[in-house]
Amino acid sequence: MDKKRIMVIDDEKIVGDMAKMSLEQEGYDVETFLNAEPALARLKERAFDVVVTDYKMKGIDGMEVLRMVKKEYPATTVIMITAFANLDAAIEALRGDVHDFFPKPVKIKELKASIRRALEKVS
Amino acid sequence: MKIETKLIVSNIVNGAFIILIGFFAFQNMNLVLTKLRFVEIADDLNASFLTMRLSEKNYFLYHDLQALGEIREKIDSTEMTLEAERSNIIPAIGETDLRKLEDLLRAYGETIGAANGTVRPSDEQEARIRNEGRQLKEYADSITQLERKRVNEIILSSKRILIFSFWAILVSALLISHFISQKIVQSLRQIEKMTRSISEGNFAQVATGRPRDELGTVIDAVNHMSEELAHREEQIIQSKKLASLGILTAGVAHEITNPLNNISMIAQTYDELYRNLSDEEKTDMMQKVDAETERIRKIVKNLLDFSKPKDANPREESINEVIQKTLTLVQNMIDVQNIETTVKLDERLPRVFVDEDQVQQVLVNLVTNAVQAMHAGGRLFISTRGGKGNGSVEITVKDTGKGIAPEYLPHIFDPFFSTKGEGGTGLGLSVSYGIIKNHGGEIRVESKVGVGTTFTVELPIHHLAKERTNG
Numbered sequence: 001m002d003k004k005r006i007m008v009i010d011d012e013k014i015v016g017d018m019a020k021m022s023l024e025q026e027g028y029d030v031e032t033f034l035n036a037e038p039a040l041a042r043l044k045e046r047a048f049d050v051v052v053t054d055y056k057m058k059g060i061d062g063m064e065v066l067r068m069v070k071k072e073y074p075a076t077t078v079i080m081i082t083a084f085a086n087l088d089a090a091i092e093a094l095r096g097d098v099h100d101f102f103p104k105p106v107k108i109k110e111l112k113a114s115i116r117r118a119l120e121k122v123s
Numbered sequence: 124m125k126i127e128t129k130l131i132v133s134n135i136v137n138g139a140f141i142i143l144i145g146f147f148a149f150q151n152m153n154l155v156l157t158k159l160r161f162v163e164i165a166d167d168l169n170a171s172f173l174t175m176r177l178s179e180k181n182y183f184l185y186h187d188l189q190a191l192g193e194i195r196e197k198i199d200s201t202e203m204t205l206e207a208e209r210s211n212i213i214p215a216i217g218e219t220d221l222r223k224l225e226d227l228l229r230a231y232g233e234t235i236g237a238a239n240g241t242v243r244p245s246d247e248q249e250a251r252i253r254n255e256g257r258q259l260k261e262y263a264d265s266i267t268q269l270e271r272k273r274v275n276e277i278i279l280s281s282k283r284i285l286i287f288s289f290w291a292i293l294v295s296a297l298l299i300s301h302f303i304s305q306k307i308v309q310s311l312r313q314i315e316k317m318t319r320s321i322s323e324g325n326f327a328q329v330a331t332g333r334p335r336d337e338l339g340t341v342i343d344a345v346n347h348m349s350e351e352l353a354h355r356e357e358q359i360i361q362s363k364k365l366a367s368l369g370i371l372t373a374g375v376a377h378e379i380t381n382p383l384n385n386i387s388m389i390a391q392t393y394d395e396l397y398r399n400l401s402d403e404e405k406t407d408m409m410q411k412v413d414a415e416t417e418r419i420r421k422i423v424k425n426l427l428d429f430s431k432p433k434d435a436n437p438r439e440e441s442i443n444e445v446i447q448k449t450l451t452l453v454q455n456m457i458d459v460q461n462i463e464t465t466v467k468l469d470e471r472l473p474r475v476f477v478d479e480d481q482v483q484q485v486l487v488n489l490v491t492n493a494v495q496a497m498h499a500g501g502r503l504f505i506s507t508r509g510g511k512g513n514g515s516v517e518i519t520v521k522d523t524g525k526g527i528a529p530e531y532l533p534h535i536f537d538p539f540f541s542t543k544g545e546g547g548t549g550l551g552l553s554v555s556y557g558i559i560k561n562h563g564g565e566i567r568v569e570s571k572v573g574v575g576t577t578f579t580v581e582l583p584i585h586h587l588a589k590e591r592t593n594g
Contacts, residue, residue: 014385014411018392025396056458083380084459104384108391 003029004119005046009039009065010054010081015106019052022108023115036060040068048076050099050115055082055089066096077118081106125336126303133299137292144288151281158274161215164208165267171201172260175231179256183249186242191235198232216266227262231255310338317345321352322537356557360484363554367487368429371452375426378455382415389415425451429483437478442507442516442582443468445479449486450505456491461499467506472516475584481558482582485566488551489520489578496524496576510581515564518580526572535568562586 006028008019016032023030031048033039035057043051051069055062066078080093081102090101100114175197182190205212205225212221234255238244244252389408397405425448446468457464493503504521527535534540536556559566563586570576 012381012385014415015388018385018388022392022395025399061461083377083384104380105387106384108388108395 003027004050005029005031005048006050006052006115007039007042007048008032008052009034009036009057009062010052011035011057012054015054015081018108019111023112026112028115036062036065040065043069043073043076047073050077050079050118052079052081052111052115055080055093056084063092063096066093066098070097077115077121079111079114079118081111126306127337129303129336133295137295137299140288140292140295144284147284148281151277155274155277157211157214158270158277160211162267162270162274164204164212165263165270167204168201168263169260169267171197171204172256172263176256176260179252183244183253188240188242191238194235195232195239198228198235201228202232215270220266224259224262224266227255227259231259306336307338310342314338314341314345317342317349321345321349356554360481360554360558363488363551364429364484367484367491367551368426371426371429371456371487375422375452375455377459378422378451379419382418385415386412422451428480429487436480437476439474440477440479440482442472442475442477442482442518443470445477445482446486446505446507446518449483449490452483453487453490453494456494457503460494460497460501462494462497462501462503464503464505467504469506469508472507472509473513473584475516475582476586477562477582478558482562485555485558485580486518486520488555489580492551492578493520493522493524493576496526497522510583514585515581515583518582519577520580521575521577523575526574526576527568527570528572532568532570536566 004027006023008016008023008030009032010016010019011034013034016034020030020032031042033042036053036059039051039053040060051065053062053065062080062082066080069076069078077099078097079100079102080098081104082089083104093101099118102111102114175194178190178193178197181187182194202225205221205228209221231252234248234252238248238252241248389412393400393405393408400408429452446466450464450466454464490503490505494501497503502523504519506519506521508517508519509515510517531540536552540553556566559580559582562582564580564582567579567581568576569579
């Protein structure tokens, strides 16, 4: 069986780097992006099982990514992380059918567990 | 001299003048009364003299001795009248004239007495009687006429004096009221000018030609208030800064979350994978932790720098750098509102002599206002450029917010004026205005409801440097 494919979008480079190191350890295929435009372009080329995106980004932001992914690739799970622990943002994201919503600082174990649950649900 | 004293003195002077004139008029009236009383007596006397002369004529024409008796009788009664009315006559014509009249009367009486019993007087006697009778009558006539003339003169002069004093009092009253109101108006203007300049944030003392009166006291009080305000302004600047700090802290807390998350994720990854990590990877991760810590330190330092109360400390600064530093404080507040920021800084700007801390505070105020005026998705433009004649720099903060109603525009720099309801203290722009004024600069606003607002700050390059060398 193919490796599950995970995309991480965050304008903080370290977030992508650490998530990649940690998630690859679990056997996932991980690609990281610093902003949404190239990430969305990449989605057109390859299907991803899970997209982990930052909420607040320059240009296209996390909510926009969520909407576009849900519209174009309904099978893909979206998990959102954010530095703004803001209730309104969380509610908005949940309405947009986000799988999970993590405030920063992110607990990597919880993120992994969330990804696992999402993949189990799909399969 | 106090205005009150001046008013009292001028009123007393005018009053004394009026009393003096009244007294004078009263005296004149008395004199006229005396003279009139005399004229009355004189008329009686004249009538008597006329009778005497008629009897005299009868005596000469008809040789009537009874006529002589009648003259004698009249002379006696006239002498009695003169004696009885002495006290009324002397004040009118004086003692000399009275004695002269009495002498003439006595001489006439003696001549008449000499003629007693003589039916046909000698020519010489007749001539003497006629002569003395005529003299008596003429003298009495002349006195009466003179007195009538004098009465007329007195009344005329009284009239003239009254007319003159009427004008004199009128003119002096007008002059005094004009002078005093002029003084009051002048001083009020001075006070108006002072309060206006105070409301513009200029607390300079106005002391030129301070009058020593009530208005001087008012000016002193305004000066004192101005001093106090200058003192309070520092406190207001500081308290306003603390208010901005509240807003900034929320943003900065978010700002710190990202590096904090980075450190946390590095730590978690390291903890999980350290057995499989190469030395290079470990070193790299630790260096990243250090860099992220430095990032937090910088943010906190900016915030602390901003919050610390500082004495005005003007130095040569790059306005562009001041703006960049300010942006680190407000960036998060801007991001939260999903506002797109365009920063366009003119790199060729000269350095400007300013108090960095204060200018930063103005920028924080302007950006905070702009952000609060916009809904999510607004656009904020911050730009710098050289000002008029290269002697100044211009900072522009422009938003696409709801704008300010034209009727509010003239008041937005007034202290405690706010359109934000309970959210605003109404001090931000007034404090900003004060700061820019102190820098010798200008802060201007243009706004269109529904389109947006543009604040322009113009800072002269050398103003504070000059102030420092002068002061």
